[in-house]
Amino acid sequence: MSVDLHDAVAVVTGAGSGIGRAAAHAFARRGTRVVVTDLDAERARAVAGELGGPAVAAPCDVTRVEDLVAVRDLALGRFGRVDLVMNNVGILAVGPVEDIPLDAWQRVIDVNLLGVVRSNLVFLPLLLEQGSGHVVNTASTAGLLPYGFDRLPYTATKHALVGLSEALALYLRPRGVGVTCLCPAGVATNIVEQIAFYGEPAPPQGPAFPVVDAESVGELLADGVSEDRFLLLTAPEAADELRALGADVDLYLSQFPSRHPSRPT
Template sequence: MSHWQGKTVVITGAGSGIGRGIALALARQQARLIVTDIDLDAVKATAKDCGGSAEALPLDVRDAAAVSRCCADVVKRHGRLDFMFNNAGLGIAGEVHEIPLVSWDRIIDVNIRGVVHGIHAAYPIMVKQGSGHIINTASLAGLGSVPLFAPYAMTKHAIVGLTRSLRLEAEVHGVRVSALCPAAIETPLLDKTEISGLPSMAWMPDARRFLTRLGGPPYPLDRFVIETLAAIEKNEELIIVPGRARIAQRLGQYIPGALTRIIRKVLAEERAQRPYSNPSGRQDG
């Protein structure tokens, strides 16, 4: 048997991107999948592509009661919950002084409270059964400075801190906790410029261009998933993918000044693409 065969797995945000990629890979390993997303049509497509080994459910992770009902129902029908992927998330970028408060509220509700709701629903179940693994999707942005992506980086720093703290607390109960901290991965999130229900931004950086300049081209999703699942099987705390992301993380630890100079240069290059000059009148770098 593989590490995943016959295991009951819940994945939030499985309609696209990382969540969808993980679901497809686990379907091939014969896991029992419950894939969820706020976009029901998208997650139904994921379930269909899993070849009948996945059940699709609509789920807004901002709704704590709905997340709790989802996990409780999984246990009622399948007897246990082995893996909880708190993956649903969104990205908001721009100059901080131009980001409306409603956008800050939305990203906090999805990226932080959504993960808290998943933990609150799944962790007591896993404590009771004496086993389980919670995987929270953070980001390399949760381990360093990413100007123009401050709201996103803020939420991912929170997820890293939550994961590392809970991991130590959960050991005595036989529960594992890990955080995914990828660099840019080739997913639709890189090219998304509008978020439903939120006002348009005065200006947004080109996420694909900015992150490519900062850390290299987006990593293929299929390779990311292979490396990520292997790291989960090894119970790694912070899963930093690809290898060049680990180099960047160590550079920030041991030679922070060098990394800061690189970030300032890329920031200046991205701001130069704005249709009008920096409102502050200052030059970066």
């Protein structure tokens, strides 16, 4: 059930910068026609202009179903179909859990998790009707491993996205629709623009995964979609951590502070 990206049509949310922009470029290099969407319409137009092939830009707020419907209709009107949907938008609330207010939790959940739910409601009927296509959900290694207590709303939503993606794969793959869960570790992007800070920041604690550039993540993703791979890690070392966690959760948690001491900010 591999995906031929040549002449496919991809919708990418949050594609105005970072991983979304890199993915749009990687898809376009393989002959994909891309619908570039972003909350910042100017950034979306700039990326669409960079792609050098059939591409179109649209503003999109993933907290609004009507925006996603407009993007779907634009893709169908311009290209006649949708083959790939990449749900890539994410924001963070950072600080001690006791200092992060409820409205910050609600905002992160609304964007990171319910944004994907809305996308599914809008795009999955198309993919299921045609019996082919692919869904990419951008989660995080913080959605696989328990180190993100300094950004707990983000961590909770990314864990939810991993579970959602796993269950979707079981449901969609027999119906001809592939699912990929992208779990980046450190990636050099401008995500700091999407961070709200609360309380006194704690020094980071967790595996010291290498930081990679967004372009290499885009290439990893395009290859992974072409090969119908489910889990994509930007840091292969995360697989070792995941195996240790799965082997004995209690032992992993008890040893975590000694395995991964706090690092200076």
